[in-house]
Amino acid sequence: MRLNILLLEDVHASATPILQTIPRAEVLRLKHAPDAAELRRLLADVQILGMRSRTVLDADMLAAAPRLRAVGAYCTGTNNIDLQAAAARGVAVFNGPFSNTRSVAELVIGHAIHLLRRIPERQAAARRGQWLKDARRSNEIRGKTLGIVGYGKIGTQTGLLAESIGMRVVYHDIEARLPLGNASAAPSLQALLAEADVVTLHVPQTERTRNLIDAERLAQMKQDAVLLNLARGHAVDIDALHVALVSGHLRGAAIDVFPTEPASGDHPFESPLRTLDNVILTPHVGGSTVEAQRNLGIEVSEKLRDYLMLGAINGSVNLPALSVGACRSAARLVHLHRDQPGVMSQLNGLLAGAGINVSQLHLETDAGIGVAVIDLSVSPDDRTLDALRGVDGTVAAFMALAATH
Numbered sequence: 001m002r003l004n005i006l007l008l009e010d011v012h013a014s015a016t017p018i019l020q021t022i023p024r025a026e027v028l029r030l031k032h033a034p035d036a037a038e039l040r041r042l043l044a045d046v047q048i049l050g051m052r053s054r055t056v057l058d059a060d061m062l063a064a065a066p067r068l069r070a071v072g073a074y075c076t077g078t079n080n081i082d083l084q085a086a087a088a089r090g091v092a093v094f095n096g097p098f099s100n101t102r103s104v105a106e107l108v109i110g111h112a113i114h115l116l117r118r119i120p121e122r123q124a125a126a127r128r129g130q131w132l133k134d135a136r137r138s139n140e141i142r143g144k145t146l147g148i149v150g151y152g153k154i155g156t157q158t159g160l161l162a163e164s165i166g167m168r169v170v171y172h173d174i175e176a177r178l179p180l181g182n183a184s185a186a187p188s189l190q191a192l193l194a195e196a197d198v199v200t201l202h203v204p205q206t207e208r209t210r211n212l213i214d215a216e217r218l219a220q221m222k223q224d225a226v227l228l229n230l231a232r233g234h235a236v237d238i239d240a241l242h243v244a245l246v247s248g249h250l251r252g253a254a255i256d257v258f259p260t261e262p263a264s265g266d267h268p269f270e271s272p273l274r275t276l277d278n279v280i281l282t283p284h285v286g287g288s289t290v291e292a293q294r295n296l297g298i299e300v301s302e303k304l305r306d307y308l309m310l311g312a313i314n315g316s317v318n319l320p321a322l323s324v325g326a327c328r329s330a331a332r333l334v335h336l337h338r339d340q341p342g343v344m345s346q347l348n349g350l351l352a353g354a355g356i357n358v359s360q361l362h363l364e365t366d367a368g369i370g371v372a373v374i375d376l377s378v379s380p381d382d383r384t385l386d387a388l389r390g391v392d393g394t395v396a397a398f399m400a401l402a403a404t405h
Contacts, residue, residue, distance in 0.1 A: 073096070076096065112146070159171065
């Protein structure tokens with residue numbers, strides 16, 4: 001039986017050869033993000049789905065994919081996927097949190113340099129035939145303070161790059177973080193905003209970060225500072241930012257993500273910031289480099305391959321982590337279940353009744369979900385496999401594809 005793999009939104013070509021190493025895999029690639037009706041039709045017979053940020057996979061859409069085993073989010077964020085609904089259906093979700101960190105960090109530094117030198121304003125004036133050759137409000141980046149809000153993978157990488165060109169780095173995060181280089185933690189977000197010449201956001205999309213930078217926070221920013229948001233569109237109150245820029249309180253801003261973004265290049269982009277010369281506007285391209293997309297294609301595809309082939313769960317965002325090696329028995333069962341008493345005893349009873357010995361067991365549980373990877377002396381027949389899937393609490397079960405015998 002074929003294993004159907006669907007890749008949407010023009011996932012990088014580096015993904016395909018890795019996925020094609022999975023036995024019986026057939027890969028279908030689409031360049032666009034399907035609408036709901038088309039996606040529902042496509043998912044009816046798909047086991048592996050690869051997607052990026054424009055495809056929405058909610059509970060209803062997951063219900064339309066009865067054979068789906070895993071989803072590869074070829075991006076960093078997964079807010080467009082209902083992770084709890086996926087886990088409840090036994091669908092593993094993997095993303096690529098490391099692949100685009102350098103690309104985003106480099107763009108942050110580039111934007112900061114341009115804004116401190118007032119390049120956007122000068123460029124806009126030059127296009128209108130004006131010649132703004134002066135040093136007024138134009139500064140080197142060396143010696144300036146970078147304030148990083150959200151000191152995770154991208155935030156730390158940005159801080160190291162900033163230090164390499166002579167910036168002082170302070171950061172704020174709701175979790176305790178180990179500072180890298182000479183970075184130091186600000187005592188509060190307000191304190192960071194008050195001292196930073198450049199503020200850059202690297203926060204996830206949560207209710208807590210919605211309008212994190214609003215009119216009150218903008219007023220707390222240092223006079224003539226610049227704001228960069230290459231994180232999540234809802235983190236900045238765009239109307240309040242517009243006021244701060246027009247009033248001259250902020251020197252400039254660079255915005256790569258927006259509360260509402262066009263579905264494609266065929267749809268118009270609307271924002272009150274479009275009329276301002278001191279703003280850099282980019283179409284959600286912080287991580288859109290050839291290098292980042294190639295790395296995403298490799299990183300996420302390797303995780304999907306290892307899950308299907310070995311039952312290994314490396315970097316899933318909705319299932320417990322489980323590191324396993326090669327199967328050295330006849331077969332390997334991957335069993336996902338609710339974390340409740342009696343599941344493992346039922347599995348062992350069914351296997352023993354079928355005359356199948358367990359040669360090795362790996363088990364992890366987290367957030368109400370358990371994953372058992374069980375190496376077996378004999379490959380179970382269809383009747384036994386159906387019985388294993390019928391154990392109370394089971395959400396999914398399949399045979400790993402890389403058994404060695």
